[in-house]
Amino acid sequence: MAVEHPRFARVYPAVAARADKRGAAGHRQRLVEGLAGRVVEVGAGNGRNFVHYPPGVTEVVAIEPEPTLRALAEGAETAVPVRVLDGVAEALPFADGELDAAVVSLVLCSVPDQGRALAEIRRVLRPGGALRFYEHVIPQRQPKRGLFRAADATGLWPRLAAGCHLARDTAGAIVAAGFEIERCERIEFRSAAVEPRLSYLLGSAHR
Ligand SMILES: C[S@@+](CC[C@H](N)C(=O)[O-])C[C@H]1O[C@@H](n2cnc3c(N)ncnc32)[C@H](O)[C@@H]1O
Numbered sequence: 001m002a003v004e005h006p007r008f009a010r011v012y013p014a015v016a017a018r019a020d021k022r023g024a025a026g027h028r029q030r031l032v033e034g035l036a037g038r039v040v041e042v043g044a045g046n047g048r049n050f051v052h053y054p055p056g057v058t059e060v061v062a063i064e065p066e067p068t069l070r071a072l073a074e075g076a077e078t079a080v081p082v083r084v085l086d087g088v089a090e091a092l093p094f095a096d097g098e099l100d101a102a103v104v105s106l107v108l109c110s111v112p113d114q115g116r117a118l119a120e121i122r123r124v125l126r127p128g129g130a131l132r133f134y135e136h137v138i139p140q141r142q143p144k145r146g147l148f149r150a151a152d153a154t155g156l157w158p159r160l161a162a163g164c165h166l167a168r169d170t171a172g173a174i175v176a177a178g179f180e181i182e183r184c185e186r187i188e189f190r191s192a193a194v195e196p197r198l199s200y201l202l203g204s205a206h207r
Pocket of ligand 1: 016
């Protein structure tokens with residue numbers, strides 16, 4: 001099941017740490033606030049969200065296919081019990097309706113098929129279970145909208161950034177998968193001084 005992206009895995013921890021210093025840590029904290037019960041975090045990377053889970057969360061099962069990032073996640077600081085497993089969004093190791101919540105951050109830009117991943121996440125949530133998301137999405141305005149679409153279409157950015165797409169309509173995909181969005185904030189955020197400002201969605205939906 002391994003999805004190896006050694007170059008990306010080498011640089012991502014520093015990129016994520018820098019983004020957290022510039023404000024992403026606050027976004028991560030709001031991503032998981034108020035959650036309770038058993039939670040799956042899909043595509044957990046090196047575990048930057050783990051310190052933010054509130055005490056009502058009894059267990060986080062963190063799924064991460066990239067071996068270097070998964071090893072780092074296994075050693076990451078945690079606020080609640082966290083179990084890190086190899087796996088992918090499209091085939092989660094849970095029974096139907098087993099979990100109270102799912103968390104995705106900066107992952108739905110990279111999964112090969114958003115519809116498949118979201119259908120699988122919905123399957124493992126109990127009725128009413130929460131999907132929390134923090135994802136960068138297609139910008140609302142030109143010229144970035146067109147430029148980002150072109151970067152995806154040429155395959156240039158996905159090749160450089162381990163399959164990441166800049167121009168996905170992730171809120172649309174969440175609704176199309178059958179979730180009801182109750183909260184969705186758009187944040188314009190530059191995660192590093194040299195990077196373009198990206199549009200992020202931070203929100204909550206339920207099954
Ligand atoms: C930009 S990183 C984000 C990591 C982490 N969620 C965070 O917020 O820092 C994207 C992550 O998605 C993971 N990923 C890519 N494809 C995946 C898939 N099909 N299923 C689960 N995770 C996947 C990558 O291995 C990587 O850890």
